[in-house]
Amino acid sequence: MTKDMTASLGGPLIRDKWWLFGSYRRYDLRQRILSVTDQAGNPVVDVNHQTNTDLRSDFQVNLKNKFSFIWLYNEQNRFFRRDTTYSFVTEQASWKQIEPAYILQGLWTTQVTSNLFLDFRVGWNKIVFPLSYQPGVTTSTLNVQDIANSTEAGAAPYEFANPAWVLKWSASGSWYKGNFGGSHNFQFGLESGKSYNSYIYNVNQGINVILNGGKPDQVLAYDTPTTQKNYFGATSFYLQDTWKLKPRLTLNLGMRYDHFNTYYPAQKSNPNETFPQLFPIQSYTASGNLVHWNNVSPRLGVALDPTGKGNSVLRFNYGIYYIMQGTGLAETANPVGLAGKYYTWTDTNGDGIPQINEWLPNGANTVPVNAFGGSSTHINTKMSRPYSAQLSAGYEKQILGDLRVGVTYYYRTKKNLIGIENTAVQPSDYVPITALGGQAIINPVTNQPMTLYSFQPTDPAKFGAFNFVVTNIPKLDDNAYHGLEFTAVKRLSHKWQILGGFTIQRQKGVYGRGFSDQATSDNFTDPNNDINRNNNYLNLDATYVFKVDSTYELPWNIGTSVNFQHYTGFPLQPTDTFAIPDGNSPMPDIINEAVILQPAGALRLPSVNMLNLRLSREVVLNDRWHLMPTVDFFNVTDAQTVIGKVTTIGSSYLFPFRTINPFVTRFGLRFTF
DSSP states (O other): EEEEEEEEEEEEETTTEEOOOOEEEEEEEEEEEEEEEESSSSSEEEEEEEEEEEEEEEEETTTTTTEEEEEEEEEEEEEOOSSOOOOOOTTTEEEEEEEEEEEEEEEEEEEEEETEEEEEEEEEEEEEEEOOOOOOOTTTOOOEEEEETTTTEESSOOOEEEEEEEEEEEEEEEEEESSSEEEEEEEEEEEEEEEEEEEEEGGGOOOEEEEEEEEEEEEEEOOOOEEEEEEEEEEEEEEEEEEEETTEEEEEEEEEEEEEEEOOOOOEOTTTOOOOTSSOOOOOOOOSSEEEEEEEEEEEEEEEEESSSSSSSEEEEEEEEEEOOOHHHHHHOTTTTTEEEEEEEEOOSSSSSSSSSHOOTTTHHHHEEESSSSGGGEEEETTTOOOEEEEEEEEEETTOOOOOOEEEEEHHHHHEEEEEEEEEGGGGGGGEESSSSTTOOOOOOOOOOOOOEEEEOGGGGHHHHHHHEEEOOOGGGOOOEEEEEEEEEEEEETTEEEEEEEHHHHEEEOOOOOOTEEEETTTTGOOOOOOOOOOOOOOOSSSSSEEEEEEEGGGGOOOEEEEEEOOOOEEEOOOOEEEOOOOOOSSOEEEEEEEESOOOTTOOOEEEEEEEEEEEEOETTTTTTEEEEEEEESSSOOOOOEEOOOOSTTTTTTTTEEEOOEEEEEEEEEEOO
């Protein structure tokens, strides 16, 4: 169920001089989570509400100068947030998010001459993003994860607060120049800013409990409590010229310069760490610039009227776009950031509770089976900045009066993508194996034999050795997007209009584990992670996408709107976790390896069809007062199409955990004067 309420008010305080505007919106969502039930077997709910308040003041100094001040306040509250890798998260193991944020912005616009316009802005954004334990969680409540059943219970994996701020200023302008080898419309701008991100982490008893099919498996120990601080600075400049060389030919020529640097300041470990024997309390000097990027990217566009009649156009565009970075790189390498070590857990007393002697039998000398973050991760300061190269070519023509149809081809590839390598070991330290526990290894999806890899270095010092380096991974450059889009647009006339599009697309390449095209959750030294890495459909690829939006005015000024969309179901990537013993002597460690069983795309979710309707009617009183009631019908057919399935092998494999929202009716009322 959703509730959406909006109110706004605005008008002049001084006629033709000073205006004020304000608005308030509250949006409530109560959504059933079909995959998770309470103790009575009933589906739990995901309760959210969001409020937005904004105020704007515009003051016209004279005909050429205007000052504006804007204040935006947002509070986003998600009471049962489930964002971990597990599909079935109990209400108690979810996070509680009560998040306030605000933005202040000042703006000055000035028309210097009849053909020169300037815009100056300064803005400040302050936010605190928290993920808290649920009220019923105590300090003795542990987080319990089951990698085979994709479940999470007990407490959330951690709680944290993320206070952050951004300060930016910008100057931009436009200048028109005619009769100079054609006409020119120059646009230019400069933007600079600094950002701060801090993370404050805490984990109950400093550990997460990891099961595999209900059986004790591992303990993940954290360096908490911990607080890290990170900064980044960014400056950009752009220049663009829309050059109408001839009546039928227009060139769009541009370039953009981007500077980026990120670092962390001098910091110290928290003296109250739960496990100082695993994560020594130290002081760390400031990092200096972890990366210091200066990049120039071109923009090129051509528009040609092939007939000179103004009813058709050929377009071509090419550009390079560098990735927008935040403090993510500094966070990854921050030595007092969230760090963890995985240890094998042998539940000797069978109570299902990890005593410290069961997972740290040799104390601090116990060899971890894996690690992440903290002082074990570094940045290759010489790595190149990731970018996307994009190209498009299209043709558009006006037919049947006010109907325009078009077709456009898109190509995109991403280069210099980054990931993580463990430089303390080499891929040659892993040896191929075809059996575990005397049984042949069989892929449970394809039923074909599999080859896995056991870590068996000749140098014993490599056991438990981790030196993770974030760097460019050349194999990730093997990716490409191809799309062909057909469009039809009819402007509003004869009481109706329509906007429609049909896209055939494909995005395939080498898969990297991580977020936003940054494979910082991967390990490219481990050959187990390379299994079925190639030839994946990437980024929720949907082969066919069809959308149409149309409005029609019925008699008695009743407005109608129809929106329909169809898209191919997203690709699924099945995985399984194998417990692989290493070559450590006298007692091998068990390494859990999450292996891709089949490239994403061989299995897909069902295709989605969604139909939405709107009815409205405007009532005018005394030519000044306007009243418009609206009724929206979302998902008219009440389709319950599955849009999420468990992809980890286990008792819940391919079990649905998310569907599209059910049929919802929304009533609205708009009043203007």
